[in-house]
Every structure is written in C-alpha cells, then in structure tokens.
Amino acid sequence: MRFWRNVSVIRKLAQTVIVVFLVFGASVVGVYTADKITTAFPALTCAYDGQSADYCVLVPVQRQSGRYIGSAILGEASLWTGLLTVGLTLTTFLILFVLFNKAFCGWACPLGFFQELLASLGQKLGIRQPDGLPDKAVRRIRPAKWFMLAILVFGLPIVGGMGLATAGFANSATFCSVCPSRFLTTLATGDLSQFRINLSSPGTMFWTGVGVFLFGLIVTLGMTLRQPFCRICPMLALHAAFRRLGLVRLVKKGTPRCEKCGLCAKACPMDIREIHTEMHKRDVTFPDCTLCARCVEFCPDKDVLQIRYAGMPLFSSSPAYFKERKKAQVRWEKMRFASFGAPGRAGEPGEATRGASRSRSDGGRS
Numbered sequence: 001m002r003f004w005r006n007v008s009v010i011r012k013l014a015q016t017v018i019v020v021f022l023v024f025g026a027s028v029v030g031v032y033t034a035d036k037i038t039t040a041f042p043a044l045t046c047a048y049d050g051q052s053a054d055y056c057v058l059v060p061v062q063r064q065s066g067r068y069i070g071s072a073i074l075g076e077a078s079l080w081t082g083l084l085t086v087g088l089t090l091t092t093f094l095i096l097f098v099l100f101n102k103a104f105c106g107w108a109c110p111l112g113f114f115q116e117l118l119a120s121l122g123q124k125l126g127i128r129q130p131d132g133l134p135d136k137a138v139r140r141i142r143p144a145k146w147f148m149l150a151i152l153v154f155g156l157p158i159v160g161g162m163g164l165a166t167a168g169f170a171n172s173a174t175f176c177s178v179c180p181s182r183f184l185t186t187l188a189t190g191d192l193s194q195f196r197i198n199l200s201s202p203g204t205m206f207w208t209g210v211g212v213f214l215f216g217l218i219v220t221l222g223m224t225l226r227q228p229f230c231r232i233c234p235m236l237a238l239h240a241a242f243r244r245l246g247l248v249r250l251v252k253k254g255t256p257r258c259e260k261c262g263l264c265a266k267a268c269p270m271d272i273r274e275i276h277t278e279m280h281k282r283d284v285t286f287p288d289c290t291l292c293a294r295c296v297e298f299c300p301d302k303d304v305l306q307i308r309y310a311g312m313p314l315f316s317s318s319p320a321y322f323k324e325r326k327k328a329q330v331r332w333e334k335m336r337f338a339s340f341g342a343p344g345r346a347g348e349p350g351e352a353t354r355g356a357s358r359s360r361s362d363g364g365r366s
Helices: 007-024 031-037 058-073 079-100 103-107 110-124 135-141 144-161 174-178 180-188 202-221 234-245 256-260 263-267 319-340 349-354
Strands: 248-252 305-309 312-316
Touching (some): 007 103, 007 180, 058 079, 058 174, 079 234, 103 234, 110 180, 110 202, 144 234
Antiparallel strands (some): 305 312
16 A cells, blocks of 8 residues: 555654644744744643643643632632633634544644554564453543543632642642643653652642653553553543534444444544444544544445545545555564564454454455
8 A cells, every 4th residue: 555545654644743843843933933823732732841832722721720710719800701711712722623623632642642652662562452441441431531621620720729729739730740741742852850759749749749650651551552541631521522513523324234344443542432333323523532534444335434524525434445454454564573573463453354354244345
C-alpha cells in the first residue's frame, strides 16, 4: 500500500507536525504571538511548557472557575460575571471544536501521540499486549473522565476560590498538577523542573506526588495497553459533552454482515465495542471516540463506516482499501517478527484481519 493511501500513516505524519508545532512552536512564531493565538485549544497542550505555541482550554477554565465563580458564590463578585468569563473561554474552545470535533484527540493531542508511540515501542520490545480491556473493566473506567472533569477541573478550583480548602488541597490548577502532559511537554523541551515533589504545603505535596506517579504509570501501562490516560482524560469528557455540535462525524450504515465481523471493534484503541454491535444509530461518534478512523480502515465492506465532514464523506470503508491495508499490516508484522522475534498482539488489526476471511465465509466483497 502506498503510504499516501494509508490513513494511519497520514495520521501519524499529521500528528508529528502538529505536536512538534504545539510543543516547540513558540520558537517559530514568538512567545508573545503564541500566547495570543488561543488559550482554549481542544487538546492537552501545556502552559508549563515555555516553548508551547498554544495551551489547552482546561488551564483558563480552572483559573476562572476559582477566581470568578468561587468568589461569586461567596458574594465577593458577580456570579454572572464569572459565568460569562468561563462561557467566553468555552466559546473560543467551541469555535475550534465545531470545526474538527473529537479529531483533536486522535490527530493533534501530544499526550495521545505519545501513548501511541509507547504502544509501538511495547510491540517492538515484544511486550505482551492483550486484546483490550474486558467489557466490565471498560464500563467501570468510562465514568472516570467525567469525575476528573467535574472534580479536578471545576470542583476543586471553585472550592479553592471560596477559601474552603486548606493546606493547598484545592487550587486554581488542580488538574494541571496531575496532568501527564505537563511532564511530557516540559521534558520534551529539556525542562526537568516539573519532575519534583513540591513540599510547600501538604496539598501541593500530595498533588505533585500524584502527578509524578501518574506519569510513570502512563509510561508503564502505555507499552501494554492502548491509550491508558485517554480513557480517563477530562478533555475527552469535555469533547463528549459537545460532540454533537462538531462537523466531523463517524457514521455507520449497519448491515446483517456486521454481526459476523467485529473487526472495527478490534481495531479501536479505546475498546468501543458498541461500534460493532450498534446497528440502528447512524451517528456512532461515541463519547470515548477520538475519530482516529482505525475502525473505518479495518471495515471490509463498502461504505458501512464513514468519516463525514458536514455530511460529506471524507473517508469510507471499502473492500479494496481493506485488502491493501491488511497486506500492509501483515508485511509490517513479518518485518517486526524477523527483526525482534516479537509476535503480534492479540487483536492487533493484522491478526484480526487474518481472521476476516474465516469470518466472511459467505463470499462477500473483499
């Protein structure tokens, strides 16, 4: 398969360019310009990175929630002023989000890209990578992103703004204290100052300790489990809340043949198995979806799955693409096995697609 026809390769190239710009872009456009581009980016880009060309919406939302909404609850400021300030920040976020929807997660987020690199490294090292999480574990983990958004992004900053939390356990950047992107992007620029436990108060000691531990956990889990932090990311929850406003959608035209297949679910890095079982809902941009398009790539039937922009198809599943993508995956796995002696991970699309012919014994289009 020619690399310019392989959507996964195109996505990796796009991620590389975008991530490099986001992490180091201030050296190109200037620190002042970078600070003025937007402070409401829909992906985890960090304000602690001094070379960042942008930073994410969660930074101002936390600060404004504490400074304005917390103070307003105490009667020290107007509640409407606080809500308006946060609302304006979210409006800036929505302008970008409407244009590209949850694709910011799958195509632009530095932390998401880093986790994909970790998974590839785990494969090259021959680390056993299971076929996703069990359904029960997936269901239990999914609410965590809403908890992170409600408590760390809004709740504790507001409590801190009200002065109700002591010893630094609530502040205007609670989530930033634990966000793995803070450690990743600063480390990428050679800044090691964030890798420390802040002992100035019990609260800051606790949160910075949690942050260092969480980053180490993500590095470890990332080589055995696809996208571990994405599953609990509050940015994904914020995306999920507004996903129906986005112009980019994943749509499905289910057929009876879908019941025998399931390759889309096996290809999904977020273990969204509903993409396989859902037959009646045309818009299948589920809350955990990152619009990475892997499910579309590994669907063997024509136009069953599509990425659409404002109703127009951008990329559709097809038997011809599926055949070529399957061959490319098998070639890559053979090369990896020859070089490292590492068998493929169960459920990796290469292995999954090898079972496609067996599951499609009805002689369908392939």
